Amino acid sequence: xxxxxxxxxxxxxxxxxxxxAGGLTGLFLLLFFLFLRWVGTPANIPGYTYIAGLTxxxxxxxxxxxxxxxxxxxxxxxxxxxxxxxGTLLAVLPRPIRRSHVILGKWIGLSLVxxxxxxxxxxxxxxxxxxxxxxxxxxTANLLAAYGDFLLEGLVVATVTLxxxxxxxxxxxxxxxxxxxxxxxxxxxxxxxxxxxxxxPAFTVIGWVTGLLIPTDALYRRALFxxxxxxxxxxxxxxxxxFGAVRPPGEGMVFYGILYIAGMLMLAIWSFGVRDL
Amino acid sequence: xxxxxxxGLTKVYPGGRKACEAIHLSVNQGEIFGLxxxxxxxxxxxxxxxxxxxxxxxxxxxxxxxxxxxxAARRQLxxxxxxxxxxxxxxAQEVLAFHARLAGVEQxxxxxxxxxxxxxxxxxxxxxxxxxxKGLQQRLGxxxxxxxxxxxxxxDEPTSALDPIGRYEVSLLLQELRAQGTxxxxxxxxxxxxxxxxxxVALIDxxxxxxxxxxxxxxxxxxxxxxxxxxxxxxxxxSTLHQxxxxxxxxxxxxxxxxxxxxxxxxxxxxxxxxxxAAGVRVYEVAPDHxxxxxxxLSRLGKDPQ
Numbered sequence: 001x002x003x004x005x006x007x008x009x010x011x012x013x014x015x016x017x018x019x020x021a022g023g024l025t026g027l028f029l030l031l032f033f034l035f036l037r038w039v040g041t042p043a044n045i046p047g048y049t050y051i052a053g054l055t056x057x058x059x060x061x062x063x064x065x066x067x068x069x070x071x072x073x074x075x076x077x078x079x080x081x082x083x084x085x086x087g088t089l090l091a092v093l094p095r096p097i098r099r100s101h102v103i104l105g106k107w108i109g110l111s112l113v114x115x116x117x118x119x120x121x122x123x124x125x126x127x128x129x130x131x132x133x134x135x136x137x138x139x140t141a142n143l144l145a146a147y148g149d150f151l152l153e154g155l156v157v158a159t160v161t162l163x164x165x166x167x168x169x170x171x172x173x174x175x176x177x178x179x180x181x182x183x184x185x186x187x188x189x190x191x192x193x194x195x196x197x198x199x200x201p202a203f204t205v206i207g208w209v210t211g212l213l214i215p216t217d218a219l220y221r222r223a224l225f226x227x228x229x230x231x232x233x234x235x236x237x238x239x240x241x242x243f244g245a246v247r248p249p250g251e252g253m254v255f256y257g258i259l260y261i262a263g264m265l266m267l268a269i270w271s272f273g274v275r276d277l
Numbered sequence: 278x279x280x281x282x283x284x285g286l287t288k289v290y291p292g293g294r295k296a297c298e299a300i301h302l303s304v305n306q307g308e309i310f311g312l313x314x315x316x317x318x319x320x321x322x323x324x325x326x327x328x329x330x331x332x333x334x335x336x337x338x339x340x341x342x343x344x345x346x347x348x349a350a351r352r353q354l355x356x357x358x359x360x361x362x363x364x365x366x367x368x369a370q371e372v373l374a375f376h377a378r379l380a381g382v383e384q385x386x387x388x389x390x391x392x393x394x395x396x397x398x399x400x401x402x403x404x405x406x407x408x409x410x411k412g413l414q415q416r417l418g419x420x421x422x423x424x425x426x427x428x429x430x431x432x433d434e435p436t437s438a439l440d441p442i443g444r445y446e447v448s449l450l451l452q453e454l455r456a457q458g459t460x461x462x463x464x465x466x467x468x469x470x471x472x473x474x475x476x477x478v479a480l481i482d483x484x485x486x487x488x489x490x491x492x493x494x495x496x497x498x499x500x501x502x503x504x505x506x507x508x509x510x511x512x513x514x515x516s517t518l519h520q521x522x523x524x525x526x527x528x529x530x531x532x533x534x535x536x537x538x539x540x541x542x543x544x545x546x547x548x549x550x551x552x553x554x555a556a557g558v559r560v561y562e563v564a565p566d567h568x569x570x571x572x573x574x575l576s577r578l579g580k581d582p583q
Contacts, residue, residue: 003378014366087361091421094328094356095379096348276290277330 004097004105012075012113021071021117028067029124032060036132053133054228060125061227062243065220068118068150069181072157075114077174079106080165084277093277100269103162107265111158118154122147126227137227149223152257153216157181159261160214163268166275181217184210188217189242196246204247211249215260218253221245278342280306280429280460281327285336288322288484296322298484299336304477306428309451309461311475311492313468313574319484320464321359324433327462328356341429352381355422359433359464362414365407369393369417372406373424382425396420397446411438419447423454430454431462436470448474472496472570480577487577495573497543497565505537506562507553514556521552 012018036056080103083089093099126137137143157177164173187210194203211218225248281304288297297319304310314320325331327338327345343350363372370389377384393402396416401409409417415438422430436444444467451461451474465471471478472492479489488495515527518537525539541549546563553560 003375007375011364011366014364087358088364090330090358091356091361091363091376091418092379093330094351094354095376096351096381097379098348274332276332277325 001097001101001105001108004102005109008106008109009112012110017075018113022120025067025117025121025124028063029121029128032063032125033128036128049133050136053129053136056133057126057129057137058224058228058244060129061122061220061224064118064121064125064150065153067121068114068154069157069216070178071117072114072154073161073174073177073181075110076158076161077165077177078170079110079162080272081168081170081173082165085170090277099273103166103265103269103272107159107162107268111155114154114158115151118150119147122150138229142226146223146226149219149226149254149257152254152261153219153223155261156214156216156219156257156264159264159268163264163271166268166272180214184214184217185220187211187213188221192221192244192246193242196241207247211253212256215253215257218249219257222249222253224248278306279339280304280308281310281338281340281462283323283327283336283338286323286326286333286338287335288319288326288331289334295484297326297333297481300481300484300486302479302486302489304460304462306460307455307458308476309455309463309474311471311478312462312464312481313471313478313570314481315578318482320481321433322484323481324356324431324462324464328354328431353425353428355424355427355430357415357418357422357430357432357435359437361418363406363417363421366405368403368405369398369409369420370402372417373420376421376424380425384424392420392423393417395423395450397443412440412443415439416443419450427459429460429462431464433464434466435463436465436467444470468570468574478570480574482578492570496570500540500542500545502538502540502566503546504562504564504566505539505549505553505560506534506564507537508534508559508561510535510537510553510558511556514553514558517556518552522549 039052039056080089083092089102092102126143130136137146160180161173161177164177167173168176187206190203191207191211194200194207207218222245225245229245229248281302283300283302286297286300286302287295289295300319300323302323312320312323322331326333327340329346329351338345340350341353367375370386370393373389373392374384377389390402393399396419398413398416398420401413406414406417415435419432419435422432436447439447448470451463454461455474455476463471463475475492477490478492478495480487510527510529515535519525522539522541525537527535527537529535539549543565550560550563
C-alpha cells in the first residue's frame with residue numbers, strides 16, 4: 001500500500017500536476033490579493049470595512065469551493081479507469097498486492113495532494129482577506145471548523161470520483177461527478193431560497209435529498225456559516241441569498257460526510273475487487 | 278509439485294459468453310509450456326485468471342503449490358501482459374525498482390542494470406519509458422517479468438513487437454531460464470518460436486482444451502506418413518504388404534529400388550520393417566514426413582494445412 005501511495009505522489013510531481021496546480025492557485029491568490037488592494041476601503045463609512053471583508057471573503061470561498069471540487073475530480077478521475085485502459089494496472093496487479101491496497105494507496109496518496117491544495121487555497125483566501133480588512137471571520141475555532149468542512153468537501157468529491165473510476169470510463173466519470181456536485185449546489189441553493197422566501201417543505205426536501213446524494217454543498221454551506229454566520233455579523237449570511245447559508249447544516253452533516261467517505265471508499269474497494277481486467 | 282495445476286477453471290463473462298470451459302491443465306516445473314489456440318480461444322483469459330486479473334466463474338487452480346487466489350501464489354511469479362504500458366514518466370531503472378518493491382524483493386542498481394542488459398536494454402536504464410519504441414517496451418516488460426528471479430514466468434505474446442533478432446534473443450533467454458529451473462508459460466501465435474523452445478504444449482479452442490502433451494508427441498506421435506526406401510521388393514511381397522496397409526503406395530524406380538509411402542504409427546515401424554526383411558527386402562531408410570507445428574495446429578483445428 002505504501003509503495004502505491006508513494007508512486008501516486010511521485011506521479012503527481014513527475015506529471016507536473018502539482019506545479020501546474022500550485023502555479024494556477026498562486027496566480028488565483030495573487031489576483032485575489034490585487035483585486036482587494038485595488039478595490040480598497042472607502043474611508044469614513046461605519047461598518048463598511050467589515051461588510052466588504054465579509055463579502056470578498058464570501059466570493060473567495062465560493063471560488064475555493066468550486067476549485068477544490070474541480071481539482072479533486074481532475075486528480076482522481078483517471079486513477080483506475082485510465083490505468084486499466086492503457087494496461088498499467090495489468091502489470092501491477094499480478095504482483096503480491098491486494099487490490100484493496102491499490103485503492104487505499106492511491107486514495108491516501110492523492111488525498112494528501114488534494115488536502116494540501118485545499119489547505120493552501122482556503123488559508124490563502126482567508127489570510128489575504130484578513131490582511132486587507134482585519135479579522136472578520138469569527139474566531140480560530142470557527143476558522144478551523146470551516147477549514148475541516150472544506151477538507152471534507154474535497155475528500156467527498158475525491159472518493160466519489162475514485163469509486164466512479166472503478167466503475168466507468170474516465171470521461172463518463174468526470175461528467176457524472178461534476179454533474180452531481182453541480183446538482184448538489186443547485187439543490188442547496190433551492191433549500192436556502194426556500195428558507196428565505198417560501199416556507200414550503202419541498203425546498204427543504206430537495207436540499208436534503210441532494211445533500212444526501214453528495215454532501216459537498218452542505219459541507220460548503222456549513223463552512224460558510226462558520227465564517228459568515230449571524231454569530232459573526234448579524235444579517236451578513238442573508239445578504240448572500242440562495243448562495244448563502246441561512247439554514248446551515250448541523251454537526252450531523254460532518255459525521256455524515258465522514259461516513260459517506262468511508263462508505264464510498266468501501267464501495268470502491270469492493271467494485272475494484274470484483275472487476276475483471 | 279506442479280508449477281501450475283488447474284481444475285475445471287471456467288470463465289463465463291456477463292452476457293453468457295464462455296471464455297474458458299472447465300480447463301484442466303498441468304504444467305511441470307522447469308519446463309517451457311506453450312499455450313496455443315486461435316484468436317478468441319480463451320488463452321489470455323486463462324492466463325489472466327492464473328495471475329488474478331480475471332475472477333473465475335468456477336473451478337480452481339494451484340500455482341507453485343498455492344491456491345491461485347492467495348498472494349503467496351504470486352510471490353514467485355513474473356508476468357508479461359499482452360497489452361501493457363509502464364508509466365511513461367518513469368525511467369527504465371525506476372520501473373524495475375517499483376516492481377521490485379511491489380514484489381517485496383531487494384534489488385540493487387547493479388542488479389537492475391544486469392537485468393536490463395539481459396533483455397537487450399544495455400545502457401538504457403536512465404531513459405524514460407516514453408522514449409521507448411514498442412519493441413523496447415516489450416523488452417522492458419520481459420525484464421519486469423524477471424524481477425526477483427521468479428520460479429514461474431507467464432509470458433503473453435512476448436515477441437509480438439520484436440524484430441527477428443529480438444525474437445531470437447528471447448528464445449535464447451527462455452532456454453536460459455529453463456536451464457536455471459524456471460518454469461515458463463508461453464502464450465504465442467508465433468508457432469515457429471513455440472516449436473523451437475517448448476517442451477509441452479496445450480491447444481485450446483472455444484475455451485476447451487483440445488490437446489495437452491509433449492511437443493514431441495504432438496509433432497511425431499500417432500500415425501503419420503513415412504517413406505521407406507527399399508530394394509528387392511517383389512510384386513508378391515508388395516501385394517502381401519498392401520493387404521496389411523491398404524493406404525500404402527509404392528513407386529518403383531526401375532533399377533530394383535522402390536519407395537513405399539505408408540501411414541503408420543511410430544510403434545508400428547519395427548513390425549513393418551521386420552515383415553519386409555523377412556520377405557527378403559533390403560531396407561535402406563525409413564523417414565517420417567516432418568510436419569511443422571503450424572501444420573499440426575491447423576489440422577487439429579480442422580483446417581486443411583494445404
